Amino acid sequence: YAKESGRGRYAFFDTRIDERNRRLVRIKQGLRQAEANGELSLVYQPEVDPNTGEVRMYEALMRWNSAELGSVSPAEFIAVAEETDMIVDLTRWLIGEVARDSHQEPLKHSKISINLSPRQFRSDSWQDRVRDAIQDGALDPTRLCIEVTESALVEDFALANEQLREIKQLGIEVAIDDFGTGYSSLAYLKRLPIDYLKIDRSFVADIHLDPDDRTIVETVIVMAHALGLKVVAEGAETEQQVAFLREQGCDLIQGYFYARPLTLAALVENMENS
Numbered sequence: 001y002a003k004e005s006g007r008g009r010y011a012f013f014d015t016r017i018d019e020r021n022r023r024l025v026r027i028k029q030g031l032r033q034a035e036a037n038g039e040l041s042l043v044y045q046p047e048v049d050p051n052t053g054e055v056r057m058y059e060a061l062m063r064w065n066s067a068e069l070g071s072v073s074p075a076e077f078i079a080v081a082e083e084t085d086m087i088v089d090l091t092r093w094l095i096g097e098v099a100r101d102s103h104q105e106p107l108k109h110s111k112i113s114i115n116l117s118p119r120q121f122r123s124d125s126w127q128d129r130v131r132d133a134i135q136d137g138a139l140d141p142t143r144l145c146i147e148v149t150e151s152a153l154v155e156d157f158a159l160a161n162e163q164l165r166e167i168k169q170l171g172i173e174v175a176i177d178d179f180g181t182g183y184s185s186l187a188y189l190k191r192l193p194i195d196y197l198k199i200d201r202s203f204v205a206d207i208h209l210d211p212d213d214r215t216i217v218e219t220v221i222v223m224a225h226a227l228g229l230k231v232v233a234e235g236a237e238t239e240q241q242v243a244f245l246r247e248q249g250c251d252l253i254q255g256y257f258y259a260r261p262l263t264l265a266a267l268v269e270n271m272e273n274s
């Protein structure tokens, strides 16, 4: 009996793994055609100065609406793209879109940040694309910010440091994304040419409930400011969270409280209604 149920369980897991693999294969195949099929788009989420309510930055976030799979979350497809070289093409596409959108309302009054995956940090083709866009006059480097996760920095500190220094020389700003989740040593903060720390959403979510989270957020803000860095808090959804972050001197706040990520058309519509 035990044996049989054991086999049953095994078969059950086997099916689940099969399903998972089939989905990954379909994502991989679909993603190859996504750009050509016009299935990719960008949404932009504001980062707001809590003292004035002004939008200082918009984070560009990729969306994939697949004809076959429907809308696939970036958490899922970016991971697949990273395992292959597809992330290089996706980022190439993204930089072209951002350069174009940066001249449109309301983006033209703010900075724009883009996300770079750890994996592509090992090649500098993304840098070439950025340089081309700057040389063409399509992109103003002083209005661009690049977000890199801590894990990208930890994986290859020397290379990341070198690449960041090169892009900083172009006038581009640098943010560490999801700060607090990536096991980076504090020494990195001193040695890397960074402008912003983005405190991960997981520390912001419970600040009204959990005194430890409040302490972490307060301390990160004090430390960042002492090091000459600005702080962005991710994922603020409530007025209470925003009030706490503002009191602590957080420079920018991003989250559903202010706005969800929106298409350019929706941003314009919001402006007209306000």
Ligand code: C2E
Binding pocket: 045, 060, 061, 062, 063, 073, 074, 075, 078, 094, 115, 116, 117, 147, 177, 178, 201, 234, 235, 236, 237, 254, 255, 256, 257, 261
């Ligand atoms: P991220 O860079 O940390 O982006 C912030 C994520 O938090 C976004 O999820 C955003 O929609 C979500 N978010 C913002 N405010 C709130 C809030 O108040 N509540 C909640 N629950 N969520 C909030 P999204 O768009 O699903 O992107 C997930 C991740 O996928 C991003 O995390 C980023 O790591 C990656 N990603 C998205 N677009 C790109 C891209 O173009 N290139 C690369 N390399 N990665 C990307």
Ligand code: MG
Binding pocket: 059, 115, 147, 177
């Ligand atoms: Mg980001």
Ligand code: MG
Binding pocket: 177, 178, 198, 234
């Ligand atoms: Mg983030």
Ligand code: MG
Binding pocket: 177, 178, 200, 201, 234
């Ligand atoms: Mg995050």
